[in-house]
Structures are given as C-alpha cells and as structure tokens.
Amino acid sequence: MSDASDRISMDQAKRKRPLFVGIDVGGTNIKVGLVDDSGRTLAFDNTPSEVPAGPQAAVERMAAKIDELVAKCGAEKGDIAQVGLATPGTMDIAAGMLLHPHNLPGWEEFAIRDRLSEVCGLPVSYNNDANAAAYGEYWVGRGREYKSMVLLTLGTGVGGGIIIDGEVLDGEHSHGAECGHLIIDYQDDARVCPCGQPGHLEGYASATAVVARACEALETGAKSTLKESFDGGVAITAKMIYDHALAGDQFSLNVIADTALYLAVGITTLLHVIDPDAVVLGGAMDFGGDDCKLGRRFIEQIREQVRKRAFPVLAEKTVIDFASLGGDAGYLGAAGIARAEYLKKA
C-alpha cells in the first residue's frame, strides 16, 4: 500500500518537473549542471576538458559527471528528460557535428551530439555556446521578461546569440548571430578582424581590440598614466585600462568611450535588422558591469550613442543592459534548449 502511493507521488513529481542537463564545453573546463523545469540548478560541477585526450574521452567524462550529479541530489537518471550540449564552433548544428573548433584542436569532424547520447543513454540537443548563453539569459536571466533578445559577449572576441520568439537563430549554415562579424566600417583602411576580414565589430570592440587600440595610440605618443608601463615593455591588458580609467586616466576613459561607440553602432544595426525587446551584454569585458560606476557609465555611453543612430522609437523602447547570469549562462541555456526541444516533442 505505501509502496504504491510512493510510486504514484514519484510519478506525479516526474510529470510536474522533468529535469534537464546543461553542458557547456570550453577550452579548459566543461561545465555540467542538473537543472529543473523552472531553470533552477539542482547540482553543478566542472570536469576538465582535457582537449588533447580527444572528444570521445570528454564525452565519457560528461556522462560520468551526469551520473554523479544525479546521485548528489538524490534524483534518478530517469528524471532527466533531455540533455543540452553547447560547444564552440565551427559546427553543423542540425547534424550534431563539431567541424573545426579552433579552441578544441583534435576534435575535428566529431559527431559529438550522437556520441554523447550513446554514452549517457539520453536524448541530446546541440547548439553553439554563444547561442546557448543567449538562451540562458532569455530563459532565466536578464532577458527573462522578453520575447526576443540579443546577447553580445565581450571577451577575447565578440560573440553573439539571438533569440526570436523563443527560437534560437541557428542560421542555415550554423553561423547565425555571429554578431562580432557585423561590419561597422566599409572603408579600405578599416581595422582587420582576427578572422582576417576588414571592418568587423570584433576588430574594434573585443578585449583584444581594446588593448590593440590603446597600444597603437600609446605608440604614437598619447598621454596616459599607462604610458610608463607601456614604455617599460609591460604588456598592456584590458584590466589595466579598466584600472587606470577607474583612477581617472582620461586616455583610458576615452578608449572605453570609443568601445561604447563601436558597440552602439553594432547594436543599432541589430535593432534595425532584428528589432528585439532587449540587447544584453555579457562576457568578462564589461568594465565592472552594474557593480561599478565605470561599468554603469559604459552602458550609459552605449545607450547614448544608440540614441544618436537608431530610430527614436527603437532607441527608446529597446532595453540595453548587462547580462545577469555570468559564466552560468551557457550551461543553463543548453539545459533550456534541451527543455524547449523536449516540449516540442511532448
């Protein structure tokens, strides 16, 4: 009698909240989270990527980590409805294939989605890591109130993810939302992007580009409290520019203001092409974000430059703000994408 009622209540619990796993593969670590139907993380851990050991070994470590997390929070593997997997590209999203991921040498042309599904015995959804981060912010982060949202991630490069009416914009060739590669300067003397092409946003607004712009100006005699370090052969970093700006160095403040301008140009293009509810900025290079007066000044400068360039109604109505999930956005979004695929099947 008590056995039967236990079973019934467990079945009900299953029906009420299937669980999902979100996995975010990076060059150093693989983040794995067990997430419930409302986007709450029940258990989380990292497993090292160990890139040189190859993708099959990594897939086996991911599967083992899923079992560990399930045990850790007293759930059962049968509670998991679907696994979401996010990796850097290049990739074929529909085919579940890694193609040529620059950050994962040796993992080329690997059917990572189906291999993981085989090893862990669960259905697996697959997407790009930046798209997954955007979906995370859309599902349970800064974009949670909105129908459509663009995420720009500012780090070594400039990444992007676009959610329209709850759908991830994968692109027909798995290159949707490569927002770092929208063009902000058509001219022959435009800065060259690390991808080799001229005029892309990433060539102006990534941490790498911020440092490069600062060093070029210091080289040609700009006055700055950074000058002494620069002349002394110290490698300038985005963190140093941030610190000197905080201390009041006008040169560093100008480098940041220029970054805001370039981002505003890219954001204006996104407003006019996508017209989302919100554009959300994530990634490490946020100049302190909401918690710092410099970060708050940075986002206000972006909004001001968007007002100068966008249709007034869009500049007024579109939310432009920092993301809220930090480094968790990727695995949470991967879990969210798995959930969306599961709900479509159900």
Place this chain on the structure above:
Amino acid sequence: MSDASDRISMDQAKRKRPLFVGIDVGGTNIKVGLVDDSGRTLAFDNTPSEVPAGPQAAVERMAAKIDELVAKCGAEKGDIAQVGLATPGTMDIAAGMLLHPHNLPGWEEFAIRDRLSEVCGLPVSYNNDANAAAYGEYWVGRGREYKSMVLLTLGTGVGGGIIIDGEVLDGEHSHGAECGHLIIDYQDDARVCPCGQPGHLEGYASATAVVARACEALETGAKSTLKESFDGGVAITAKMIYDHALAGDQFSLNVIADTALYLAVGITTLLHVIDPDAVVLGGAMDFGGDDCKLGRRFIEQIREQVRKRAFPVLAEKTVIDFASLGGDAGYLGAAGIARAEYLKKA
C-alpha cells in the same frame, strides 16, 4: 443525383485549394490579387489609392475589388479563406494599426486590418509591404527553394524583409528587417540617411543616394559623359547613370561599382547575423537585372565584394541574386502571409 455529385466535387475542390486575397497598398495604387493555394494568381487588378479620400474609403474600394475579382474568375466569396493586407509603415503589425505612414498622409492611427475585415467580411492578416514582398519571393519567387531568405529592395530607399524558417521577422516593435538602416560606416563624416541618422546603408545605396553621390563627384570636377547634362542644369537620375554606364562611361560604371560595394557590406552583415539561404535583390534600381549585362555585372560585383568580407563558407554557400516577381511580390506575399496564418489556425 448529378446535383449531389456536383456539390461533392465542389466541396472537394474547396478543401483542396482554398483561395486567398493579397492586397498591396502603395501611395498611388492598391494592387489586389486573388491567389490560389499554390500561389497562382487567378485574377488581379489595381484600384487607385486616392490617399486624400482617406483610409475608410480605400478599405471599401478594396472590398469591392475583392467581389469583382471573385466574380471575374467564377469563384465564390466562400472560397476565400483569408485576406492578406500589406501597407507601408509606420505600423503596429500585431494590433493591425497604421500609425504614421509617410506615403499615406491622413491615414494616421487607423485600425486598417479590422476595418477591412468588417467591410469585406473575411479574416485579414496584416504586415509591412517590404516584409510581404519578401514573403512573396520566399513563397513563389526567387527564394522558393529556401528555408530562410532576405529581400533587399533598391528604389527611392532601401527596404528589407527577412523570412526565417518560414516566419516573417516582424520585430517586437514592428521594425524588423529595416535593412536600409543597418550601419555601414560608424564615422562622424558618414553620409546621412534620409531618416536623419548617419552611416545607414540607405544613405549610400538607394537610387536617391546613387544620384547624390554622382552629383557630388560631378560638382567637384569628375570626368564623365554625364558632365554636359549636369553642367547644363539637367537633373541627373539613376536611369541616366544606368544609360551612360551602358554606353561605357567609366564614371557611371564606378558609381555603380561603389553601390555594389556598399550593398555587399550590408549583405555581409546580414550573412553574419541572420545566415540565410539566400539574399535576393528586388526593386527598380537593379541596373537592368538579369536581362542586362550591366545588371549581371552589378550582381557579380556584389558577390565579389561579399567574398572579400564574409566568412568563406557563407560567401560560398549563400545565394545572392535578383528577385523574380517584380512588382507582384507584395500582393503575392500578402496572400502568402494570409495563407500561413490560415494554416496555423487549421
């Protein structure tokens, strides 16, 4: 007996192919087409917009034209499943409202979708004219083989429409796919768009901008067979630039090549943000299109410039070509959008 079998065969015909009406409202004429389920036009006519007579009178003329077309091809009004209506903006697509359409003075803040539905007694879908044209090309035109497509229309301005996986990108504030207003030059000295903002594609690549660029260069002494007309006070037109380019005038050829460059920059941004199967160019300013060696050279110049700026895989795989429906794209697309809404309800 024969009555009954007639009735059955008519019912079957109805089930097999409901009809749709597509209406494309312009500043001069309103195009109305009766279109079958496969996108074939059964009957078509214009009715004058008579803008000063106001929108209610226009809606009544549209309804009368629907009745006329139905009678003309021996159909019944009951065969029509849904009407699609496309107008220029600004608008609130979801609410079915015209807001402030620059081309339709006096039609402000008019609930055109519901007014038309009341008068014609049929459900009405509503969208932007450029979005409708894109849907037309996607449904039965140059984009018919593809899942995702961008249309750029080159005329007095530069318009755009984006279809992703069969869905029109309306935007959250009815400003999706304003591709003429993506930014190609962030700099302070960028050309100013007719919308008043700097650096937008439309400020470089519309027919108006092509003429303005040519006149600026002629003013400052550029050599051209256009010079005599220009110095004589003749107003230069895009058609004249086309004619002189066809006759071999290098200056006019350069003006067109620059236009191809600006468009390629905008198209590259669209490839990196949307990653569609195809980008299709419509509108009057196609330099002769596929039927003219100048048009074929123009599209090849665009492709070449995209290859210089886009990810190689996208430059290689994305189709860039002229649209195929000409001025019919708008009403056909309006009918297609009506059909898509009808199928979602069914």
